[in-house]
Amino acid sequence: MIRLDGVSKVYRVSDPGGTAKKNFHALRDVSLEIENGAIYGIIGRSGAGKSTLIRCVNLLERPSSGRVFVNGVEMTALGDGQLRAARKKIGMIFQSFNLLANRTVYGNIAFPLELDRWREREIKDRVKEIAQLVGIEDKLAQYPSQLSGGQKQRVGIARALANRPDVLLSDEATSALDPQTTKSVLGLLRDINDKLGLTVVLITHEMEVIKEICDSVAVLDAGEVVEEGPVLNVFTSPLKGVTKELLAQVTKTQLPDSFADLKFLRERDSRQADVLLQLSFFGSAAARPMISDLVRKFDVDVNILVAHIDHIRATPYGTLVIQISGDEREDALDYLLDMNLKVKVIGYVARSNDTAH
Amino acid sequence: MSQDLTILLTRGLVDTAYMVGASSAISFLAGLPLGVILSITAPGGILPNRPVYGALSLLVNVGRSIPFIILMVAIIPLTRILVGTSIGTEAAIVPLSVSAIPFVGRVVESALREIDDGIIEAALSMGATPLEIIRKVLLPEALPAIISGLTLTVISLIGYSAMAGAIGGGGLGDIAIRYGYQRFMPDVMLATVIALVLMVQFFQFAGDSLSAKTRHDKKG
Incomplete structure (x- = not known):
């Protein structure tokens, strides 16, 4: 040692x-x-x-x-x-x-x-x-x-x-x-x-x-x-910030430049808001068809903005940035939070803003 | 040109070879350790030691800044002590060596300084002692540069030996002065110049090829 x-x-x-x-x-x-x-x-x-x-x-x-x-x-x-x-x-x-x-x-x-x-x-x-x-x-x-x-x-x-x-x-x-x-x-x-x-x-x-x-x-x-x-x-x-910066070399979780002008809202319960969140998953969670689960169970639309899946040794891991819209988006969010995933809400964006691609 | 002259020139050649050979050998033997000590005690060396480096460096600089012709005369007392006389071939070896030792020291020091610190660090990481680093890393790695430097030394000594001839040191320089210049014998002058040129050419060629043979850090 x-x-x-x-x-x-x-x-x-x-x-x-x-x-x-x-x-x-x-x-x-x-x-x-x-x-x-x-x-x-x-x-x-x-x-x-x-x-x-x-x-x-x-x-x-x-x-x-x-x-x-x-x-x-x-x-x-x-x-x-x-x-x-x-x-x-x-x-x-x-x-x-x-x-x-x-x-x-x-x-x-x-x-x-x-x-x-x-x-x-x-x-x-x-x-x-x-x-x-x-x-x-x-x-x-x-x-x-x-x-x-x-x-x-x-x-x-x-x-x-x-x-x-x-x-x-x-x-x-x-x-x-x-x-x-x-x-x-x-x-x-x-x-x-x-x-x-x-x-x-x-x-x-x-x-x-x-x-x-x-x-x-x-x-x-x-x-x-x-x-x-x-x-x-x-x-x-x-x-830590340094770690995230260094990790960006391999995971690329930062939002592409085209999202830079997204309008983030303060209020999470604004009726106009879509949820923007980052999901990290590894091991068996990576194998689950999570997105289709989400769409089937709730009345929501899911838009994948950034996706990255890789392996560390034999373990799969990945990061997604998704935008959830629809009436049941808060329920969908709770569902995700319950799963064995690392979920980070990046923010709420105005739906009316035509920025999602 | 008479037979006498041929004998004279042969004699001169042998004397010059003797002076240059002996003073080269002495200056290498003394200059090599001097250069090693300079390089390892220098700031950033493997055994940095400011007082030792400073003192040796000063000594070397003083030695190198005295013109040879003056050095030759100035150290006559030392020459007398060492060889019993201040005139002749053997007496010339003393000032020749004394002037070449600091030169060789600097040549070796700069050759060793060229070696990448990373290589020394690698040797340290393998548990090498300072002596092992000198023997197995510094000297072998710097060998081509040292050979080039020593070639330069031999060639300078050939030139200086001709100057020693002027004060009775014997050799080709002596002959050129006494016969070629003082007795107006241009053929003797020419012959000694040709002999000196050939000697220099030979040593340059031999040194270059030996240096190239020991050099492995270039592609090919």
């Missing part, structure tokens, strides 16, 4: 233009627990402190205060030598791959094993084995400059896994890759997580990555964890 306990990081930065030094809080009192074997995502906009946070796990960045535990060992209490030994069991991959340009693929994967004083014979066997696992066994004699981005990251992954770590840290590992390569690299990470059971901690600014492979997610904003939990929960009921 990885545990961060009140971790803060403060940098002294010079004031632009001035000579005075200012404190910059990259991380503020971050506490997290990451279960063994999980794929844990940390998402945030650029500058949110993600990079600092992941570097606090293997102490490439030393927290200004707070404690970091990896598998029961308090990293923040270790001396230099012990810290180096602990790092050998924490693999790390990088956005820019950071491979040694003057070593072949073989030499790169062998590098952490040389540092750990493995025998040459064992290194040879292990490099072959791990290269096979990540699918680059035919590239061992090549140099990194001869590889594509996806292949380079596979070498990076192989290097990070060579010494049989318990934890793999991923620093925006797919951000430099095209969407298709990203998918295959993420697939590889999930595969490895399944096969080897190691804990993966990744940082990203792309919700897509979280959606694709993570079990749990923490949302980081201005150095603080503002939201945390299983991916499905955070996806279907985001609490």
